[in-house]
Amino acid sequence: MNPERxxxxxxxxxxxxxxxxxxxxxxxxxxxxxxCAGKHLLDESKEHKIVPIEQRWASSNYxxxxxxxxMQFEVFCEQCCVPICVQCTSYTDHRDHTFVEMLTKYxxxxxxxxxxxxxxxxxxxxxxxxxxxxxxxxxxxLAKHSKRLTTALNIHGKALHxxxxxxxxxxxxxxxxxxxxxxxxxxQEEENITYKIREISKLIQxxxxxxxxxxxxxxxxxxxxxxxFKEIPKQPNIPFPMFCPEIISxxxxxxxxxxxxxxxxxxxxxxxxxxxxxxxxxxxxxYELYNHLLEEPELIxxxxxxxxxxxxxxxxxxxxxxxxxxxxxxxxxxLKGKMETAIHIKSGHWPMDITVTQSGDFVFTDRSEKTINIxxxxxxxxLIKTRGWSPLGVCCTSSDxxxxxxxxxxxxxxxxxxxxxxxxxxxxxxxxEGRRLFSSGGSTKYLCENRNFDICVFDRDAHAIIVVSAxxxxxxxxxxxPMMSKDSFDPVGITTDNNGLIIAADNKNNRIHIIDSxxxxxxxxxxxxxxxxxxxxxxxxxxxxxxMDTRKVKKFRYYNSL
Numbered sequence: 001m002n003p004e005r006x007x008x009x010x011x012x013x014x015x016x017x018x019x020x021x022x023x024x025x026x027x028x029x030x031x032x033x034x035x036c037a038g039k040h041l042l043d044e045s046k047e048h049k050i051v052p053i054e055q056r057w058a059s060s061n062y063x064x065x066x067x068x069x070x071m072q073f074e075v076f077c078e079q080c081c082v083p084i085c086v087q088c089t090s091y092t093d094h095r096d097h098t099f100v101e102m103l104t105k106y107x108x109x110x111x112x113x114x115x116x117x118x119x120x121x122x123x124x125x126x127x128x129x130x131x132x133x134x135x136x137x138x139x140x141x142l143a144k145h146s147k148r149l150t151t152a153l154n155i156h157g158k159a160l161h162x163x164x165x166x167x168x169x170x171x172x173x174x175x176x177x178x179x180x181x182x183x184x185x186x187x188q189e190e191e192n193i194t195y196k197i198r199e200i201s202k203l204i205q206x207x208x209x210x211x212x213x214x215x216x217x218x219x220x221x222x223x224x225x226x227x228x229f230k231e232i233p234k235q236p237n238i239p240f241p242m243f244c245p246e247i248i249s250x251x252x253x254x255x256x257x258x259x260x261x262x263x264x265x266x267x268x269x270x271x272x273x274x275x276x277x278x279x280x281x282x283x284x285x286x287y288e289l290y291n292h293l294l295e296e297p298e299l300i301x302x303x304x305x306x307x308x309x310x311x312x313x314x315x316x317x318x319x320x321x322x323x324x325x326x327x328x329x330x331x332x333x334x335l336k337g338k339m340e341t342a343i344h345i346k347s348g349h350w351p352m353d354i355t356v357t358q359s360g361d362f363v364f365t366d367r368s369e370k371t372i373n374i375x376x377x378x379x380x381x382x383l384i385k386t387r388g389w390s391p392l393g394v395c396c397t398s399s400d401x402x403x404x405x406x407x408x409x410x411x412x413x414x415x416x417x418x419x420x421x422x423x424x425x426x427x428x429x430x431x432x433e434g435r436r437l438f439s440s441g442g443s444t445k446y447l448c449e450n451r452n453f454d455i456c457v458f459d460r461d462a463h464a465i466i467v468v469s470a471x472x473x474x475x476x477x478x479x480x481x482p483m484m485s486k487d488s489f490d491p492v493g494i495t496t497d498n499n500g501l502i503i504a505a506d507n508k509n510n511r512i513h514i515i516d517s518x519x520x521x522x523x524x525x526x527x528x529x530x531x532x533x534x535x536x537x538x539x540x541x542x543x544x545x546x547x548m549d550t551r552k553v554k555k556f557r558y559y560n561s562l
Contacts, residue, residue, distance in 0.1 A: 303337030
């Protein structure tokens with residue numbers, strides 16, 4: 001049976017569907033009746049070659065049938081999805097199958113190819129490109145998160161080490177107390193024994209003399225003292241303390257330390273699932289605070305002060321900020337950048353540092369006049385005269401004292417002085433071994449009090465933050481993050497927040513460093529910061545940064561939520 005003439009697939013004109021068309025346009029692969037052939041030739045955009053339908057394969061690129069080598073593939077078997085020749089249609093392998101003319105299949109496939117091409121070019125390929133472009137960002141986010149996770153692990157580990165050190169110190173102190181008590185008991189017993197030995201030695205000498213004596217009187221009045229020494233003292237029984245360590249398995253210790261969650265990577269709307277977080281059953285305050293710090297602190301507000309350059313800022317309220325720069329005017333701004341008050345200084349130098357007392361009075365130091373001054377009702381009043389010493393940084397403590405870092409006139413000594421009112425109540429200058437705590441050399445120095453009453457001094461000459469306890473004992477020195485080269489840390493402004501974190505401005509490196517109360521690095525703010533100088537915090541721990549060269553005050557939020 002010839003499929004070209006079968007009821008299954010009768011050849012038809014591709015234009016008007018007339019059955020059994022006598023003509024064929026070979027270049028266009030189009031069946032044509034006599035009426036449509038003339039219309040077809042009117043299309044001059046293509047080259048045409050009209051041939052009898054029997055010669056339609058003469059110039060077409062139809063493969064030869066491998067079974068009937070003189071025949072070409074002329075039809076397509078829909079069930080077998082293969083092209084076959086006319087003779088193959090009579091084989092049992094294709095019995096009752098549906099056949100489609102190769103040209104029809106060809107045109108249908110071309111439409112499918114065109115649709116696929118359009119979808120790939122218009123939709124799929126651009127989407128894949130978009131996803132590919134996001135991969136470097138995901139890698140960067142992964143690296144950033146891994147680094148943050150490493151920092152969190154180090155913070156937690158060091159906190160546990162500190163707890164162990166504290167426990168060891170407590171036990172050692174307890175051991176020292178017991179040792180002192182037991183040693184005192186042994187010393188007392190030794191003293192008693194030594195006394196008895198001396199008395200026995202003296203008595204032996206006396207008896208030897210009497211034994212050889214011819215003095216009847218002395219011998220006759222002798223009274224025996226042997227009973228005083230017959231009760232031999234017992235050896236002191238000292239109950240030595242013992243250390244009974246608890247056996248802690250590695251598995252138990254690992255559980256107590258914490259674990260890393262391991263979420264599966266899933267795809268949801270083209271995004272990778274949330275990154276793993278550090279979980280801990282025995283978290284520390286520094287670790288908790290670290291988890292609440294924003295990876296990228298948010299810039300909330302900016303306003304221009306007009307100083308050239310701008311140096312210091314301090315909060316009067318959450319809405320009003322005192323500012324100073326290299327001129328003799330101190331300005332009070334609101335957060336919209338509107339100047340509300342201006343105080344003019346009569347001396348020949350701009351303020352070195354500023355602070356606000358608990359009652360809201362404005363205090364500033366004047367290096368050239370060697371004075372600490374207070375502003376009440378817009379009037380400047382000299383509060384303290386520091387003879388022989390130049391006041392630099394100043395801060396008001398929680399007890400409303402003033403802490404002042406100052407250098408002597410020869411600029412070879414520096415000290416921190418606490419004033420109650422105008423009376424000096426404390427001076428901090430030397431460590432326990434008689435060495436200087438603070439460097440000297442004329443550079444600016446700032447200080448603040450932490451919530452644990454530590455005094456934190458930003459020592460620019462030493463390229464360090466020096467932290468001492470309230471009684472002046474050195475706690476630690478911070479010289480910048482580990483990756484920073486020696487002496488590249490450029491400390492200027494310093495403050496502490498409500499959670500005891502120390503915030504420090506690094507002028508030359510365009511950074512704000514945030515460390516905990518033990519000196520461990522938590523966060524570095526570098527985006528949107530240019531040559532920071534003075535810094536301060538409002539009651540909600542929003543950070544205000546005075547940028548020296550841009551003259552701007554910028555307000556940042558660096559906590560997520562607490």
